Amino acid sequence: MFKRIWGYIKQLFRGFAESAMDPEVEIEQAIAEARATDQRLRNQAAKVIAHRTQLEARIEKAASELGEAREMAKQALLKAEEAKNNGDSAAFDKWTQAAQSLALKIQAAESNVNGLKEQYEIALQQAEDAKAAVQQNAMRVQELAAKRMQLLGKLEQARMQEAINSAMESMTASMEREAPSLSKVEEKIESRLAGAKAHSELREVTPEGAEQELKEAVSLAQADAKLEELRQELGLN
Secondary structure, eight states: OHHHHHHHHHHHHHHHHHHHSOHHHHHHHHHHHHHHHHHHHHHHHHHHHHHHHHHHHHHHHHHHHHHHHHHHHHHHHHHHHHHHHHTOHHHHHHHHHHHHHHHHHHHHHHHHHHHHHHHHHHHHHHHHHHHHHHHHHHHHHHHHHHHHHHHHHHHHHHHHHHHHHHHHHHHHHHHHHHSOOHHHHHHHHHHHHHHHHHHHHHHHTSHHHHHHHHHHHHHHHHHHHHHHHHHHHHTOO
16 A cells, blocks of 8 residues: 555656656757767677677687698698608607697687687677667667757747747736726716716705706896897897
8 A cells, every 4th residue: 555655656746847847958868868878889889899800800810820730730741751751760750749739739729710700700790780779879869859959949939939928918917907998987987977967966956956046047047138238239139
């Protein structure tokens, strides 16, 4: 039960960490890891190829020693044959023993050359496989580099769009917070107009309202009388 809970916690933490990580950092990390892998492969391949080259040199040296031993053995046999013909038994025994010793050396040299050749065949295939692995991984690194440029371009587009979205949201929020809507303005005007009408109706039914209405009527009558007086002076009647 505890292991299950701990696994859930680790998975949850990993999810939080991945979501919080900068995509650009993740891209650069992936490229760095691919390049490090490529360098390791190249180093390993270089060792494999160097081993093949060393085997080539050892085979060449062993073959040279084998050829030299064969020639010396031939010379020893000729010397032994010459001593035999001359009836020199001591010389015959000496050159015969030398030929036998050289024959043992030839056997060892041949065994060494054959073993080296077997190793060389394996090393040759390993070197080809190593070069193929390096070439394949180099192509992968190039593909990742191209993908990196593509992803960085998309990331920049996403950042620009996010900035635009943020600016638009900020403008909208500012307008909603600072500028009242026309419907609210209309409600305020209608409220003030209704209040003014209400006060007007109330004033008409009060004594002060009647008095004011009377004053306005007197003022109008006086104004009409004054106009009539002016018409008479002008002879307009």
